[in-house]
Amino acid sequence: MAILETRKLDKWFGGLHVTDEVDFTLEQGEIHCLIGPNGAGKSTFFKLVLGEHSPSGGAILYDGKDITKAKSFERIRHGISVKFQVPGIFQALKVRQNLQIALQHHLQGASLNEETDRLLEFLKLKDAENQLAGSLSHGQKQWLEIGMAVALKPKLLLLDEPTAGMTPDETHATGEMVQALNAEGVSVLAVEHDMAFVRQIAQKVTVLHFGKVFAQGTINEIVADERVASIYLGEVHA
Numbered sequence: 020m021a022i023l024e025t026r027k028l029d030k031w032f033g034g035l036h037v038t039d040e041v042d043f044t045l046e047q048g049e050i051h052c053l054i055g056p057n058g059a060g061k062s063t064f065f066k067l068v069l070g071e072h073s074p075s076g077g078a079i080l081y082d083g084k085d086i087t088k089a090k091s092f093e094r095i096r097h098g099i100s101v102k103f104q105v106p107g108i109f110q111a112l113k114v115r116q117n118l119q120i121a122l123q124h125h126l127q128g129a130s131l132n133e134e135t136d137r138l139l140e141f142l143k144l145k146d147a148e149n150q151l152a153g154s155l156s157h158g159q160k161q162w163l164e165i166g167m168a169v170a171l172k173p174k175l176l177l178l179d180e181p182t183a184g185m186t187p188d189e190t191h192a193t194g195e196m197v198q199a200l201n202a203e204g205v206s207v208l209a210v211e212h213d214m215a216f217v218r219q220i221a222q223k224v225t226v227l228h229f230g231k232v233f234a235q236g237t238i239n240e241i242v243a244d245e246r247v248a249s250i251y252l253g254e255v256h257a
């Protein structure tokens with residue numbers, strides 16, 4: 020069963036066709052990566068799924084329900100959570116306080132503390148729990164941001180370039196976190212440029228090009244596809 024489906028999803032910005040009749044399916048329990056050259060429309064697709072842009076046409080279904088016209092906060096309440104490229108953490112608060120702000124939406128008292136501890140361990144931030152979030156390294160900030168998204172107990176986690184600016188070790192550790200979340204039942208849609216990361220986590224890959232679905236398959240199928248290689252070299256036009 021699909022947790023997320025788009026049908027002929029369309030978005031124009033003025034005369035620019037940025038999302039072009041995209042039919043996309045993300046199965047329940049899947050880790051699905053969205054790749055494509057700069058300007059392919061990946062972030063726009065994300066924002067359409069989140070309700071930050073309204074589509075020019077087509078439909079978005081989440082867990083079998085039509086959410087095309089639902090507000091962003093309603094989508095989040097139904098279990099869609101997102102980590103954007105730019106950390107949205109509270110820099111002047113401690114790491115622990117950041118997580119508690121997100122967790123207190125559904126937890127209080129002892130269980131709030133227990134879950135904060137569990138999440139700190141999971142994010143490899145236990146030693147940094149009393150540091151101000153603004154003083155964390157770039158990679159640690161990204162993990163805290165993932166933690167803030169995970170704290171909302173999503174069924175579908177959207178990750179926009181979660182490993183941007185990370186070292187290879189941090190990238191690998193992030194992949195392990197995503198896989199652990201997935202093992203707990205979270206479906207994941209990630210926009211990512213780092214192909215090592217995509218290879219590590221993706222069960223399915225969709226390639227966008229000029230706003231259209233250009234190719235879909237396993238990572239091995241995608242890297243073996245010469246047409247996909249050529250769009251990154253700017254040789255193929257839709």
Ligand SMILES: Nc1ncnc2c1ncn2[C@@H]1O[C@H](COP(=O)(O)OP(=O)(O)OP(=O)(O)O)[C@@H](O)[C@H]1O
Nearest residue numbers: 032033035037055056057058059060061062063064
């Ligand atoms: N709010 C907007 N208004 C007008 N044009 C926009 C807007 N947002 C994005 N675009 C344009 O839409 C196209 C797709 O942009 P988008 O950010 O979705 O691509 P992307 O695949 O995420 O790119 P990147 O990998 O560089 O982040 C680009 O040409 C961009 O300039």
